[in-house]
Amino acid sequence: MTPRGPLTPLAEMTIVDVWRELAARVSLARAVGPITSWKALRDDLASAHVRVTRRRDVADAIWTEAAAEVGASLTTLAPGFFEIRKDEKATRVIRERVMLNDAVSIEIAEDKRLSRRLIAESGIPVPDWCDFDARDARRGYEFLARQKPPFVVKPATASGGKGITTNVRLPSELRRAVITAARWDSQLMLEQQAEGDVYRLLVLDGEVVDLVRRLRPRLTGDGESTISELLLAENRRRLADPSSFVGLPLDLDCLLTLKAQGLGLRSVPSRGVTFMVRTVTNHNGEMENETVDDSISEELQADAASAAEILGLRLAALDIVTQDHQLGLQESGGVVLEVNPVPALYHHYRVVDRSRATKVAVPILRSLLE
């Protein structure tokens, strides 16, 4: 395997990626200035550099623990590639990817437009949305004029919160959000921003095996630092913390989330005052994730199981937004944002109280070895 250097993430980009990345960076630099923009790029590169090895190490720990729990033996075939055996049965996993879902169902679920349509047609609540091509955003502007803000713009096929901007209200913000999202895909979605908390629901063979509440990333003022300084300091802290995989991107989602609270990068929040720094939850920290171990309603279980079934997935992780996880989505006014067919299992382990974390790899491994 080629050694990874600090510029490896750049080297892995195609010319088109580089061009689109440049467009997104220039658009950001216009809003925040070249120096802050350069620091953000430096943080993003550093974070991308450590993420690969850190995630691999976490997968290693998750499977080693699960194999011990079910009495199986684990062999490392290559870094991040494992074979797990029990009696006559064997399975292989690549980091957190397992052999429960078929390749066709995975590709369908990963296309957010197609999977969204299939889920909506089956009557499961989803946000109102429209899709359009980044090169012709007319449908997007029409949707914006017709519906009540705020909105979210996202690439049709990306993951990990990449290219997503929330709190879009104005046509000028839509234009910038389109440039940001087009870095990842020319096919985009514009949708109504849902109110409530974000939850990750893991479904295995029709049963919900875990529910994690994912709060939006927050920072706390010290009475002296600007928000931009607080954010860069938090990224340095995360870089030094081996259990952290993601930095806080300084991007349009950050700027518009601050704007929605009457803040900007140069604001100096008073000591002890906490504010939201993003609305896209993918970049939150361990302290902002909580295992929900009270019961969830049969209706919500049924919503989750049928979303997985419609997409033909035995293992699925739903991102939902709801104001009450003890009600079904119809009743709470909640929505399914997406159904992940290759769930990142670490979300269930990296929670504020690790002693209460659900060891989701154990039932998954049992199913794999049945």
Ligand SMILES: Nc1ncnc2c1ncn2[C@@H]1O[C@H](COP(=O)(O)OP(=O)(O)O)[C@@H](O)[C@H]1O
């Ligand atoms: N319509 C929406 N309403 C509220 N928050 C949203 C919406 N769409 C996305 N988000 C936020 O952005 C995150 C990422 O969006 P998601 O659709 O799950 O894409 P990804 O595949 O990148 O995770 C969500 O977990 C949520 O925090």
Ligand SMILES: [Mg+2]
């Ligand atoms: Mg998601």
